[in-house]
Amino acid sequence: xxxxxxxxxxxxxxxxxxxxxxxxxxxxxxxxxxxxxxxxxxxxxxxxxxxxxxxxxxxxxxxxxxxxxxxxxxxxxxxxxxxxxxxxxxxxxxxxxxxxxxxxxxxxxxxxxxxxxxxxxxxxxxxxxxxxxxxxxxxxxxxxxxxxxxxxxxxxxxxxxxxxxxxxxxxxxxxxxxxxxxxxxxxxxxxxxxxxxxxxxxxxxxxxxxxxxxxxxxx
Amino acid sequence: xxxxxxxxxxxxxxxxxxxxxxxxxxxxxxxxxxxxxxxxxxxxxxxxxxxxxxxxxxxxxxxxxxxxxxxxxxxxxxxxxxxxxxxxxxxxxxxxxxxxxxxxxxxxxxxxxxxxxxxxxxxxxxxxxxxxxxxxxxxxxxxxxxxxxxxxxxxxxxxxxxxxxxxxxxxxxxxxxxxxxxxxxxxxxxxxxxxxxxxxxxxxxxxxxxxxxxxxxxxxxxxxxxxxxxxxxxxxxxxxxxxxxxxxxxxxxxxxxxxxxxxxxxxxxxxxxxxxxxxxxxxxxxxxxxxxxxxxxxxxxxxxxxxxxxxxxxxxxxxxxxxxxxxxxxxxxxxxxxxxxxxxxxxxxxxxxxxxxxxxxxxxxxxxxxxxxxxxxxxxxxxxxxxxxxxxxxxxxxxxxxxxxxxxxxxxxxxxxxxxxxxxxxxxxxxxxxxxxxxxxxxxxxxxxxxxxxxxxxxxxxxxxxxxxxxxxxxxxxxxxxxxxxxxxxxxxxxxxxxxxxxxxxxxxxxxxxxxxxxxxxxxxxxxxxxxxxxxxxxxxxxxxxxxxxxxxxxxxxxxxxxxxxxxxxxxxxxxxxxxxxxxxxxxxxxxxxxxxxxxxxxxxxxxxxxxxxxxxxxxxxxxxxxxxxxxxxxxxxxxxxxxxxxxxxxxxxxxxxxxxxxxxxxx
Numbered sequence: 001x002x003x004x005x006x007x008x009x010x011x012x013x014x015x016x017x018x019x020x021x022x023x024x025x026x027x028x029x030x031x032x033x034x035x036x037x038x039x040x041x042x043x044x045x046x047x048x049x050x051x052x053x054x055x056x057x058x059x060x061x062x063x064x065x066x067x068x069x070x071x072x073x074x075x076x077x078x079x080x081x082x083x084x085x086x087x088x089x090x091x092x093x094x095x096x097x098x099x100x101x102x103x104x105x106x107x108x109x110x111x112x113x114x115x116x117x118x119x120x121x122x123x124x125x126x127x128x129x130x131x132x133x134x135x136x137x138x139x140x141x142x143x144x145x146x147x148x149x150x151x152x153x154x155x156x157x158x159x160x161x162x163x164x165x166x167x168x169x170x171x172x173x174x175x176x177x178x179x180x181x182x183x184x185x186x187x188x189x190x191x192x193x194x195x196x197x198x199x200x201x202x203x204x205x206x207x208x209x210x211x212x213x214x215x216x217x218x219x
Numbered sequence: 220x221x222x223x224x225x226x227x228x229x230x231x232x233x234x235x236x237x238x239x240x241x242x243x244x245x246x247x248x249x250x251x252x253x254x255x256x257x258x259x260x261x262x263x264x265x266x267x268x269x270x271x272x273x274x275x276x277x278x279x280x281x282x283x284x285x286x287x288x289x290x291x292x293x294x295x296x297x298x299x300x301x302x303x304x305x306x307x308x309x310x311x312x313x314x315x316x317x318x319x320x321x322x323x324x325x326x327x328x329x330x331x332x333x334x335x336x337x338x339x340x341x342x343x344x345x346x347x348x349x350x351x352x353x354x355x356x357x358x359x360x361x362x363x364x365x366x367x368x369x370x371x372x373x374x375x376x377x378x379x380x381x382x383x384x385x386x387x388x389x390x391x392x393x394x395x396x397x398x399x400x401x402x403x404x405x406x407x408x409x410x411x412x413x414x415x416x417x418x419x420x421x422x423x424x425x426x427x428x429x430x431x432x433x434x435x436x437x438x439x440x441x442x443x444x445x446x447x448x449x450x451x452x453x454x455x456x457x458x459x460x461x462x463x464x465x466x467x468x469x470x471x472x473x474x475x476x477x478x479x480x481x482x483x484x485x486x487x488x489x490x491x492x493x494x495x496x497x498x499x500x501x502x503x504x505x506x507x508x509x510x511x512x513x514x515x516x517x518x519x520x521x522x523x524x525x526x527x528x529x530x531x532x533x534x535x536x537x538x539x540x541x542x543x544x545x546x547x548x549x550x551x552x553x554x555x556x557x558x559x560x561x562x563x564x565x566x567x568x569x570x571x572x573x574x575x576x577x578x579x580x581x582x583x584x585x586x587x588x589x590x591x592x593x594x595x596x597x598x599x600x601x602x603x604x605x606x607x608x609x610x611x612x613x614x615x616x617x618x619x620x621x622x623x624x625x626x627x628x629x630x631x632x633x634x635x636x637x638x639x640x641x642x643x644x645x646x647x648x649x650x651x652x653x654x655x656x657x658x659x660x661x662x663x664x665x666x667x668x669x670x671x672x673x674x675x676x677x678x679x680x681x682x683x684x685x686x687x688x689x690x691x692x693x694x695x696x697x698x699x700x701x702x703x704x705x706x707x708x709x710x711x712x713x714x715x716x717x718x719x720x721x722x723x724x725x726x727x728x729x730x731x732x733x734x735x736x737x738x739x740x741x742x743x744x745x746x747x748x749x750x751x752x753x754x755x756x757x758x759x760x761x762x763x764x765x766x767x768x769x770x771x772x773x774x775x776x777x778x779x780x781x782x783x784x785x786x787x788x789x790x791x792x793x794x795x796x797x798x799x800x801x802x803x804x805x806x807x808x809x810x811x812x813x814x815x816x817x818x819x820x821x822x823x824x825x826x827x828x829x830x831x832x833x834x835x836x837x838x839x840x841x842x843x844x845x846x847x848x849x850x851x852x853x854x855x856x857x858x859x860x861x862x863x864x865x866x867x868x869x870x871x872x873x874x875x876x877x878x879x880x881x882x883x884x885x886x887x
Binding site: 095111112114115116117118135139142143145146147149 | 869872873875879880883884887
């Protein structure tokens, strides 16, 4: 793969990760959001594949396989099955509405690019210049955690934070060692399963799955 | 050799802890006390050997604590404090064999007490920042647990524990900041390296570290305005613990100020030492005033500890000031006077606290207004308290006289030096010393007159009897030392001079003792305590003889302090409150006592009074004006802050996001 086309594909894949993140903020239907998660996972896998091919790194390719299997297939399927029980449910009353969320995401992206410059400069490679995209994805994921009520969105937010961290790691150091990537992916999978069980229990217990119902726990 | 003994001391203390934790109930006190006595004895040997030979005992290991080495190096200066702690520790542990009060027999207390004594023994040996802070915190936490031994039965203990916990941890925080600042700025955490490099540090670093150290060590020493825990914690702690805290732990505050100010920083500008002298003067006056008006025996002793710490700080401050202005001989003299007062204070305050605990055990109270007539009922413990009281009132031939005389001399001889700071500070110091001397005499006249003489005021006091032998032996050993050191101070002064000489920059022009006498090298003045004692005994004998010869009439014997009346009752006697009343009136602005007069009338006529009761309560002015408002403000802020986390998961997540953004912005 020639230098310029490698970088174009890499930029496209990394950009897709960020676009998916913004799209998740924009969308209200849980089904659409889950498909966005799948696309984001696949794009992250593509980033790893491109880097692996460019650097001739078999470990990176194996990590890409794990990422694609877990984040683009297994987790979306699990999420889809869980939300199947209340199909068609929407995020009807988010804590921060959609236009405000998009403005906030724009601010977070600017922040990521301003603060990520130092990291990009420090890494020094062309791939390193894309590090702010990873930071932006992580910040938007965190914002989803804060601004959305439904537990499915909480899981999606957590996934986006993890995807952002993984993207940053891929771009900075050509990825974690394969074993760590494997471990992290399964940690995330386990986290998703636990959160899904929790949201099922919430529904059984309260008949609703608004996390703000749980206010009695404070000190 | 000394290093091995130092390790043995620590191991023996830990063995005592283990024995307290696992030994069967029957042997628990005996075994843990015996092992603690052994640890103190080993500590005494190490300290005495180091004081004698001047070779430091060094123990260094890197395996005991992660990332930092555990390092002990006991020099002569530290050795003096180890010896003091060892002596007080041995006496307190002997006392404990007979002491059954306030939950000290429990498994927790039996295992913590040896650990507390061990940490007291090791703190002066610590020679790097981590080791020092580790041992210091060990000492603070074990002493806190020991103060709390009786918390289940009395709620005051919990309050005392809270005050102590807050004050000691605030002090520790200041200490950590100060020492860590020194360690990072000089690039090493070893005391020896810091002492070499500190001279090249910027002035603000040195001054900040010193002020933080004064705050940290001052709160442990009980210096005003950081003393508020002392009059609460000491009365509530079990007897041997309060003796150890007042006679051994408080000293380490003074140790720390000297170690940091003169050792690590090798002296500093005049304002440092004026600050120390100021704290000392304030503590001495405030402490003696409150002890003169307290009516609880242990509270009185606790305030008197603040008073005596004030005198020690006065000496330390004077020493630093002399050193700063180049008067080396006077600097050493003042430091020797301060350290001598540390030694003597440990001896007499230890015996006073232990015999006050004996009184508590025998008469069920330490409230002076519930006591009376105990000198006759406790024929050994009573005189022990009497001796301690005479020593603390600085009367010859007891030891307090010698150290206060030296302190007075060192400050008086500074007057002709011509330096402005000295010319202003020393007369004030002399005045404070004179005032506190008078107030202390007043205080112990009251304690002895109301508590030990007169008629018993309650049935418990009426039934009181002598306590068990271990208790009066423990207190008595210290009382004997009061007399021995008072008559023959040459036994201890050379060691104290050696200890003070270990502080850099101080050396003495000549010996401080000349035969039996105390002489002042470089300045005129001499004290012959032996002759004073002989003179006193001779004079007493002459008076007795003269009375015997002159007296023809038969002697009428009635109670002392009975105003010569016969058939009097306890209700006709002075109380502690009424004895202190004139003083309370004179110092009303400082003490601002709250008076409450309850008058109940006869049912038949309002013109006849059935009973009138006056309650006088004296709060600590610093507690009322400084600590309570600060406490209220913190509680108010806390209530506001509690509204922020309202239980919403989203809000908590938002905290995380905001923190992340702040970190990103700060790092970018």
